[in-house]
Structure formats: structure tokens, C-alpha cells
Amino acid sequence: MSDNPSASGAGRPGAAQPATASSDLSAAAQIETRAARPGGAWALLVSELTVLFRRRRTWALLLALAAVPVLIAVAVRLSASTPQPGRGPPFLDQVTQNGLFVAVTGLIVSIPLFLPLTVGVVAGDTIAGEAGLGTLRYLLVAPAGRVWLLVVKYVGAAVFCLAATVTVVTAGVLAGLALFPVGPLTLLSGDTISLAESFGRALLIAGYVTVSLLGLSAIGLFFSTLTVVPVGAMAATIVLSVVAQVLDSLPQLDWLHPWLFSHYWLDFADLLRQPIDASSFGANALLQGGYLLIFGALAYGRFATKDILS
Amino acid sequence: MSRPWLKWMPAVAVPAVIVAGVLAVPLQAGAAVDLPEKTPQGVLELAAGSTVDTFSGTLEQSSELGLPEVPSTGDAATAEFADALDLLTGSHTVRVYQNGDDQSRVQVQDTMSERNLIRNGSDVWVYDSADNTATHVTLPADAGATGDTGESYTPGELADKFLADVTPSTIVSLAENTQVAGRSAYELVLTPNTDDTLVGSVSIAVDAETGLPLRVQVEARDADEPAVSVAFTSLSLEAPAADLFSFAPPAGATVSEETLPTKDDAAHAETDQSGATVIGSGWDAVLAVPAGEDADQLAELTASPLYTQLTDAVDGGRALSTTLVSVLITDDGRVFAGSVPVERLQAAAAQE
Structure with missing residues (x-):
């Protein structure tokens, strides 16, 4: 976060941060004008996404994520010894044989920290960021109301989850293509699938990881309604x-594990089995949906009863 | 904002609905299952007459043997030992595909890796994705139809063993009908007719429609949770896709070829280690292995730090005690094992 000037700036209302502050203010002005027209509700969504992906902070986060698989690929390419099976992250030893595994290894490395970190920054900023900058009341001028604003903010965070995962996978595939031979992919079951099918599986994995992060986004949205300090x-x-x-890693708490939103995060490997094991995707989707409903309802309770002073 | 509490209603209602839903699912599964009345004998016959040899399903295997958690890292010997113990502790998801007598595939799913056993006619492949190794075995033409290469994972194999062991030493009864993998099943309960064993009961859920064993649970005496459980979580009786059984080792894998010992070799090997004797019979039988040529291996084993971690010092040696099985290794290298308390093993060791 510290490499990112606008992230810290969002926490200090009034601080001179020309780029972010002005783009947010112009966005608020946009919303004010659009809100008057019918269809203003959808305009709010469009403007939210535009603001999100125009921010330098968003691009910095995505770039940092893209760097993870690229670094892995370069490190493996430059090192003299080939990685041994069972050492380092899973699939690392396969990278030299098939560059597509760069994407998978990149995801495995990103899932415990980097992806939650970036998603936490975006989701935690949703409401608190606007409140901190003093732009929240402008957004609420729109007739769509507070519920719609919450929905728009959540959709923005969810789209970022997708962008973040696709970034890691794409950067991994590109780095793999550039540095290693790419061919038919060997699955965990030992079966080999064609290149076209491999890209399909990579997209499925990106979808799985995106769904995995939806619960965390809802939690971030709720936390964001509690405070005016986005950090x-x-x-x-x-x-x-x-x-x-x-x-999730403590065996003494195994009764709790299936209820933790992070429990199925690494089970995307089930998509690399032959035939595809869809049961973990179903369980994961159900769990994330539960978190979304509960924390969405909590965020609504808080946001709808809150006095908006800034 | 005249009634702000109304806005908090969803935050109360949503978790309530979710909790209700979560509680309702096991209640539904536990609801009484209506099946035609049968005697234990009838259910045994139903199971024995089962002709299902084509299915695909997912098995959930779990063990609660009361063993300490074993670290999976460490030097190679420790890791190998831990690998062997891995099947005895914790839980595993296993997918099983069976097509007729001679095509089967078993997939043991681990996090980020998978172990496969594929049989297609006389070709058997073992593939482990963790170290990317494949092993090929050609079965002799006269091998038994089911082969004896696989680990006993399907409830069918486990149940067959138990059904064969039904002797006067066992009380066979029926528990309430149950549901396994969405199918109605009779539950056969085998209770040892003795107090000297650690086994409390063995229950086998037999599919009411096909007689296929759907779940096998072994309960230790005075335990609430099953010590060992193998159960289908999903089952389909349709033929699996044919290409599942045609396996070729992936490029880059370490491939090794192994030959099965012929019948003569096997017989020879058996006489070699025939020092092992069984004391008693039935549930409280004790297996005794005299100290012998394997002394080097035993010394290697006892030198492992895991050995000290897993076993307790008792009178006359060290004992490994789990909820179902006890093993006693005496100071002079003899090994006693059985589904009995350690005291009984010590008594057997003293008599020898």
C-alpha cells in the first residue's frame, strides 16, 4: 500500500492529492448531473466502474499482482537448477516443462496474501473512502438511494476481484509463453489435455478464484460502512x-473449517483433475453466497441507519 | 428514519434463515427411511447377491484413531513413514470409477496433488502427481478378476472381509434404516461377543436396491465418533466414460516398470516370514511376530524420532495404542499386535 500515494491520501481528507481528489470530485459532479436524468441509477454504476479503473491506485494494485507470476517465471528461468518435485510452491517443478503452470503457481502464491490484500484495499475503501473525502453525500443525492449505492459499490469491488484474478492468470500465461515451452497440459490425474482446453481450464480457475473472493469483498464493504477512515x-x-x-490451519478447530470463507480458496486445484471435480466449486459458491448475504444485510443495516455527515 | 430497527431486520433474518437451513439438512437426512422389513440374514444375502460392477462415485474416508498429528516435513525416511501413516490419520476424498470386472480407476485426492490407480485389462498404472512418477505393472493372465493390487477402499471390499469373518463370536443385528449418498440403505451392525477387544461395533450400510455396501464404519469401544469410516458421498450406477481407463504416462514423468512376483515367489516369501503366529481367534486374536532377520529394519525404525513420538514406554517394551489397534514392540525385538488393550499384548508376550 505504501508504494501507492493515493491509497494513503484517501485516509486524509483535505490533504493535497491532486490526481485522486480531483478525479473523485469530478466523478461526484458527474453523478450530480446524471442523477437528475432517468436511468441515473445505472449511470451511477457506470461512473463507479469508470472512477475505479481510472484510479492510479487500482492500476498500481493490478501491476503488483501481475508482477507475482512474472517474478516467478523469471526466477525459475534464470536459476541454474531445475526445481525439484515437492520443493517450493506446488507445480513449480512443472513450470520448466510447461509455461502454463506459471499462471497456476502465480495464483497459488497470490491467494494467501496478495489477492486478499488488494481486494481488502478496494472493498475497504468503497464507502469509507467516499466518506473520508467528503463525497458520500453527493453520491446520495442520486434518487436511487442508499441500497443502490451499496449494490453499486459492491459490484465495483466484485469487478475488481475478477480483474485482479484475470490479471494474475494473464500475466502468468504471457510470462510462461515468453520464457518456457508451452504445450499440452498434464493434469493432476496424469491425463494430458490439449492447449485449447488448457486455456479453458485457466479461465475456469480465474472464475473460481473470483468467486472465492466475493465473501471477503462483502466483509470489506461492511467494515467500510462502519468508519470514515478507509485505512x-x-x-x-x-x-x-x-x-x-x-x-483454517489449526487441526484442533476442524469443526470450524468448513465455515471459514478462506476454506476452499486453494481447492481450485479440483479443476485440474480429470474429470473436473465440481463439488468444491459448488461448496465454495454456497459458502461465499452465505457470507455475501450476511455481510450484505449487516452493511445495509448499518448504512441505512447511518447519519451521513460528510 | 422513524424506525431504524426495521433496517436491521435483514441483518437478523438472513443469519437466522441460514442457520435454520443448515440445521434442517442433517435432520432431513436423519428422517426415518421406509423400507420393506428384513432380517439380518436377508440383508446379508442382499449384500452377497449384489452384482453391481459398474459405477462411479465419490468416497469419503476418515480415521480417528487417536494418533498424534505427524509432521509431513523432515528427512526422507521420516517423510516416507509419515506417508504411510497419512492413510491411517485424517480424512481423504477418493473418486472411484468401475466398469465391469477389469476396468477401474481410483483417485485419491490430496491438496494440489492426486494419486491414481488405473486398471485396464491386464495393464495397471500407478501415478502420483506429487513427485510425477508413474509405475506400470502387467497382471498375469490368470490374475483374479478383481486383482489384488488396490488398497481396500471401496466399502464392497471392506464389507466382504467383515462378512467373511462373521462367526459365532459376533452378534449380527440390524440398526434403523439410513440414507447414504442419497440412497436408502439397511444398516447391518456386527457387535463382538466379547469384552476383550477394542472394537465396539462394525456397521455396514447396504443399499436397499442393489445390495451394494455404501458405508462401513468401525466404532471403538466407548467412542462417540467412528474410528474408521469409508462412505460414498455420491454414487452413480451408470458406466463411466471409457477414456478414463486408457492411461498413458504424461511427458516428463519418471516411468518405472515393475513385475509382480509369480505365484511361486509369493509362496516362497510366505514361508520366509512364517514365524508370525496368531494367538487366539475372533475379535481378541493377537498376532505375534518373533524377533528375526528383520532386526536391522526394526533398529532403523526404533531410531526414528517419530517412533518415540508415537509410542509409549510400557513394561517390557514400547507400545503404540490407538482406539482400535495396539502394537507392542518388546525390548528383545518381538512384535505383538491386535485389536485388544495393551495389557493383553503384554500378557501374551509374557507367555511366549
């Missing part, structure tokens, strides 16, 4: 994702 909401979200993973 607080971001930190709380990220800390919770780490706590969930620590709890």
Missing part, C-alpha cells in the same frame, strides 16, 4: 483474511 476498514478486512487462514 481502518482496509486493515480490518486484510487482518480478518489472515486470521481466517490461520484458523
